[in-house]
Amino acid sequence: xxxxxxxxxxxxxxxxxxxxxxxxxxxxxxxxxxxxxxxxxxxxxxxxxxxxxxxxxxxxxxxxxxxxxxxxxxxxxxxxxxxxxxxxxxxxxxxxxxxxxxxxxxxxxxxxxxxxxxxxxxxxxxxxxxxxxxxxxxxxxxxxxxxxxxxxxxxxxxxxxxx
Amino acid sequence: xxxxxxxxxxxxxxxxxxxxxxxxxxxxxxxxxxxxxxxxxxxxxxxxxxxxxxxxxxxxxxxxxxxxxxxxxxxxxxxxxxxxxxxxxxxxxxxxxxxxxxxxxxxxxxxxxxxxxxxxxxxxxxxxxxxxxxxxxxxxxxxxxxxxxxxxxxxxxxxxxxxxxxxxxxxxxxxxxxxxxxxxxxxxxxxxxxxxxxxxxxxxxxxxxxxxxxxxxxxxxxxxxxxxxxxxxxxxxxxxxxxxxxxxxxxxxxxxxxxxxxxxxxxxxxxxxxxxxxxxxx
Numbered sequence: 001x002x003x004x005x006x007x008x009x010x011x012x013x014x015x016x017x018x019x020x021x022x023x024x025x026x027x028x029x030x031x032x033x034x035x036x037x038x039x040x041x042x043x044x045x046x047x048x049x050x051x052x053x054x055x056x057x058x059x060x061x062x063x064x065x066x067x068x069x070x071x072x073x074x075x076x077x078x079x080x081x082x083x084x085x086x087x088x089x090x091x092x093x094x095x096x097x098x099x100x101x102x103x104x105x106x107x108x109x110x111x112x113x114x115x116x117x118x119x120x121x122x123x124x125x126x127x128x129x130x131x132x133x134x135x136x137x138x139x140x141x142x143x144x145x146x147x148x149x150x151x152x153x154x155x156x157x158x159x160x161x162x163x
Numbered sequence: 164x165x166x167x168x169x170x171x172x173x174x175x176x177x178x179x180x181x182x183x184x185x186x187x188x189x190x191x192x193x194x195x196x197x198x199x200x201x202x203x204x205x206x207x208x209x210x211x212x213x214x215x216x217x218x219x220x221x222x223x224x225x226x227x228x229x230x231x232x233x234x235x236x237x238x239x240x241x242x243x244x245x246x247x248x249x250x251x252x253x254x255x256x257x258x259x260x261x262x263x264x265x266x267x268x269x270x271x272x273x274x275x276x277x278x279x280x281x282x283x284x285x286x287x288x289x290x291x292x293x294x295x296x297x298x299x300x301x302x303x304x305x306x307x308x309x310x311x312x313x314x315x316x317x318x319x320x321x322x323x324x325x326x327x328x329x330x331x332x333x334x335x336x337x338x339x340x341x342x343x344x345x346x347x348x349x350x351x352x353x354x355x356x357x358x359x360x361x362x363x364x365x366x367x368x369x370x371x372x373x374x375x376x377x378x379x380x381x382x383x384x385x386x387x388x389x390x391x392x393x394x395x396x397x398x399x400x401x402x403x404x405x406x407x408x409x410x411x412x413x414x415x416x417x418x419x420x421x422x423x424x425x426x427x428x429x430x431x432x433x434x435x436x437x438x439x440x441x442x443x444x445x
Contacts, residue, residue: 023388023392056381056385058379058381058430059425059426059429074381075414075417075418076418077388078414079391080392081391081392081393081395081410082392082393082395082396112265112266112267112268112269112281112398112399113228113265113267113269113281114267114398115354115401117227117228118227118353118354118402119354120227121223121224121350122223123222123223123226123346125222128221128225130230131230131261131277132259134237134238134241134259134260134261135241135245135258135260136238136241136242138254141242141245141246141248141249142246144243144246145377148437149432149434150377150432151376151377151378151431151432152377154376154377154428156374156375156428157371158367158371159367159368159370159371159421159424161367161420
């Protein structure tokens, strides 16, 4: 039962989260057949054209606009704001994990850490000590990076300030 | 002049009734002496002082929201974060990562290497590359000491940096009043946010730190895109939206800065499955 629940949750997690998301092109953008710059161009999205976002891969987004579909550079797309409410998008995995019940959902307008909490906060050294207890050293981090999928070091300069 | 400063100090102390016993330990002469370098209070903060300030800052954050009671998730976030920190210019700091048990969508860092991400944000991320993007953005703030710059500019500190100097100079002897004042400045920065240009810089550095660490660098832009799709009026997002440039201008800036420069690293792992199973760990 627990394994089944975990599998269910995992499946929900890995499902394309962007299925319902919509956005628009910030400029005229070439639509590619595959997520590569040298892939075949199948059409052009005009600036401000609305798209449905289907998936993302690396720096590319799979989009659909009417009969046109294909891949565009993800940073050519901006999302329409306010389309997903806080509750609908939130995968309440933590809730599921804690209660073993999927009946509990997080409601919209949930009051999280807000200005008032910060204004009224008293330093909590005991909680800070707890945080220190979970810290890991360099060798632990390096072992983690060697696991699957392996994370490989790259030498890359910071990006220049755009003009 | 002396009298005016003393009056200011007394007023300041009056504002913090909780610190009553310390009032009598204040060395007014010393306070007035150090008051000369009001604006320079943070100029020469060394690494140890930076860590002390950061610990105090982080203690306020975990005082505002407790940590998520889940050692598995805490450990996982620390492994990812510590690995990323090794690819920054300050790998030797005492880096510590934590998850705040709140539905709010936000992440924070404090001087000296403290990084906190909310459970609400963690639950909205799709993979480890996105987590790496968020943590790298925060690591960049620490590396560039953006919080200290913001503290220097905060109103509370301008008026009270003489107290701040005392806080820094007296070590274990520091007064509770100075500490209260510093905490006030920190809260001001948390509520107002960092300098907007510093946020853009942290975005630019964040994508590179993630790529250096072997992740798909588009994790951070993907998170900012996700944020753009949310309803900014939601109370759980209010603080994050108020303290950061709007997602649209962050994406515009990332677009211009990244161009095609990091494309060849885009096929590096996103680690979606590891993320999904780690986040469910007990």
